[in-house]
Amino acid sequence: xxxxxxxxxxxxxxxxxxxxxxxxxxxxxxxxxxxxxxxxxxxxxxxxxxxxxxxxxxxxxxxxxxxxxxxxxxxxxxxxxxxxxxxxxxxxxxxxxxxxxxxxxxxxxxxxxxxxxxxxxxxxxxxxxxxxxxxxxxxxxxxxxxxxxxxxxxxxxxxxxxxxxxxxxxxxxxxxxxxx
Amino acid sequence: xxxxxxxxxxxxxxxxxxxxxxxxxxxxxxxxxxxxxxxxxxxxxxxxxxxxxxxxxxxxxxxxxxxxxxxxxxxxxxxxxxxxxxxxxxxxxxxxxxxxxxxxxxxxxxxxxxxxxxxxxxxxxxxxxxxxxxxxxxxxxxxxxxxxxxxxxxxxxxxxxxxxxxxxxxxxxxxxxxxxxxxxxxxxxxxxxxxxxxx
Numbered sequence: 454x455x456x457x458x459x460x461x462x463x464x465x466x467x468x469x470x471x472x473x474x475x476x477x478x479x480x481x482x483x484x485x486x487x488x489x490x491x492x493x494x495x496x497x498x499x500x501x502x503x504x505x506x507x508x509x510x511x512x513x514x515x516x517x518x519x520x521x522x523x524x525x526x527x528x529x530x531x532x533x534x535x536x537x538x539x540x541x542x543x544x545x546x547x548x549x550x551x552x553x554x555x556x557x558x559x560x561x562x563x564x565x566x567x568x569x570x571x572x573x574x575x576x577x578x579x580x581x582x583x584x585x586x587x588x589x590x591x592x593x594x595x596x597x598x599x600x601x602x603x604x605x606x607x608x609x610x611x612x613x614x615x616x617x618x619x620x621x622x623x624x625x626x627x628x629x630x631x632x633x
Numbered sequence: 634x635x636x637x638x639x640x641x642x643x644x645x646x647x648x649x650x651x652x653x654x655x656x657x658x659x660x661x662x663x664x665x666x667x668x669x670x671x672x673x674x675x676x677x678x679x680x681x682x683x684x685x686x687x688x689x690x691x692x693x694x695x696x697x698x699x700x701x702x703x704x705x706x707x708x709x710x711x712x713x714x715x716x717x718x719x720x721x722x723x724x725x726x727x728x729x730x731x732x733x734x735x736x737x738x739x740x741x742x743x744x745x746x747x748x749x750x751x752x753x754x755x756x757x758x759x760x761x762x763x764x765x766x767x768x769x770x771x772x773x774x775x776x777x778x779x780x781x782x783x784x785x786x787x788x789x790x791x792x793x794x795x796x797x798x799x800x801x802x803x804x805x806x807x808x809x810x811x812x813x814x815x816x817x818x819x820x821x822x823x824x825x826x827x828x829x830x831x832x
Contacts, residue, residue, distance in 0.1 A: 455822040455830055458768060462775035463783075463818040467811065469776070470783045487807070494811060510772055513756075517748040518637045518740050521780075524701055528637045528740030529654075533661060533732035535705050589709055590725050599708070613804055620808050621815065628815040 457503055460630060464495050464507040465514070469521040486523035489607065492543050493573040493614035496550025497565035498621060500631035505548035512540060538584015539577065546577040554618070554631045561622045561632055566615030573614070574607045636745045637737075639694060643687035645742035650751045653739045664732050670720050673727040680734040691741070698737045702729060749773060779817065786813050 468491035495504035511521065520527040531540055553568030554561065578600050586596035622629050645653065667673050684692045706726050713722025740748075753766055753773075760766060787810045794805060 455825040456819070458772060459775065459818040459822040459825065460815070462772045463779055463814045463821070465772075465776045466779040466783050467814045469780050470787060470810070473784065487804075490807070498811070498815070510776060513752060514749075514773060514776055517752055518743065518745045519777075520635065520637050526701055529657060529736035530698065530733045530740065533729075533736045534702065535729060588725075588729065589705065590721065591712070595712075613807060617808050617811055621811065624812060625815055628819065 457630075460499055460628075461503050461507045461510060464491075464499055464504070465511040467491055468495065468508065468511045469514075469519075472521060472523040487610070488523045489573060489577070490610040490614060492547050492577070493550055493569040493611060494617060496547040496552075496572060496631070497554045497568060497614050497618040498629060498631060499551060500555050500633070501548045501551035503630055504551040505544045508544040508547045512543065535585050535588040536581065537588060538581040541584065542577040542580030545580065546572045548572070549576055550614075551631050560619070561629070562615045562619030565618035565631075566611055569611035569614040570608070574604065574611055578604070578607075637698075637740050638744055639687070639691055639741040641688060641691045641694075643691055643742055645687070645738070646744075648742070650743045650747040651754075653743060654751060657735055657739045660735050661732050664728050664735075667728070668724060670723040670727065673724055673731065677727045677731045677734075680731045680738070683738055684734060687742075695734065695737055695741065698741075699730065699733060702733060705729065775821065782817070783810070783814060786810060 468488060471491040472486050472488035492508055495507045498504070499507055515521045515527045515531060516529060518528050522531055526534075531537065549572030550565075550568040551572075553571060554565045557564040557567070578597075582593060582596045582600050585591070585599055586593050589596065618629070618631075622632065627633075664673070664676060667676065681692075684695045687695075706729070709722055709725050709729075713719060713725075753769060756764065756769060757766055759769075787806055790809050790813075791806045795801075
């Protein structure tokens with residue numbers, strides 16, 4: 454019980470810290486940061502349920518008014534901005550990433566990378582694109598164009614998430630709740 | 634840690650957070666119901682006046698919080714210039730800027746602790762699913778406490794990398810930082826259990 458709670462809280466803090474890593478802005482203003490990597494790691498390390506709860510806890514504090522989202526954004530404005538789909542998608546992405554990592558019984562690094570690609574990239578971007586399409590009143594393909602430039606960076610992050618998860622499986626096998 | 638609450642006190646700082654949140658919900662739904670430029674421009678003007686009612690410094694900060702939106706404004710503007718649908722573009726841009734400005738007004742005039750209290754109250758029905766309000770409060774406190782701790786930890790790790798290598802640490806910090814987070818979680822869990830547990 455305590456272990457789940459502290460892991461959830463500490464990974465929520467990890468998402469925040471990864472968002473503070475210096476960023477590069479792309480044309481559409483959604484900054485490239487390690488934050489989405491934090492979302493992936495929540496799933497691959499903590500598993501579906503705890504990973505999603507860690508992301509929800511992070512969003513709780515962000516919406517309450519801490520500038521924890523990449524680029525120092527926070528408050529209720531994140532729910533009114535065109536990127537709202539990504540906010541809604543974050544916990545779902547962590548859940549699916551974690552579910553795949555837990556359920557697919559291959560080498561954990563492989564399962565984590567594939568989980569991060571399916572949950573943390575494809576699903577997250579699908580929800581994000583629907584959000585942008587609604588907020589900006591554009592068709593889905595038009596909104597998808599805005600998300601496309603990030604896919605390369607996202608793929609690198611998914612591979613990193615897999616490597617880190619694999620390394621944790623070796624260094625702290627007991628701490629890998631997704632495979633507990 | 635720095636919050637988004639404005640240190641410049643305005644008249645709205647005294648209003649209860651729940652009232653401001655309810656008003657924000659109503660106003661945002663209203664904005665999405667409006668579909669022509671003129672009423673939306675009126676709403677935008679009202680939002681500007683609302684920000685100015687907090688004074689010049691307050692309004693300037695509010696303007697700075699809109700900065701992440703400029704690429705969207707630019708893209709939508711160019712798109713609608715190209716498709717010659719100016720009123721459609723004006724609707725999207727005005728609605729986006731007004732909705733974000735109003736949300737920022739509520740965030741900027743409400744203390745973090747007040748906002749957390751309101752949100753915790755909203756989360757109370759979740760106790761049916763096993764999320765007790767005490768657990769949530771403890772988790773929130775842990776995150777706020779551990780963000781600076783983990784930031785320091787990441788900084789230490791990258792400094793020790795730099796002491797040994799001419800190259801930048803970059804992503805190599807990630808692995809030890811994640812391990813440190815896991816170890817910290819383990820220690821805090823033990824400390825909690827030693828003090829009677831969290832349940």
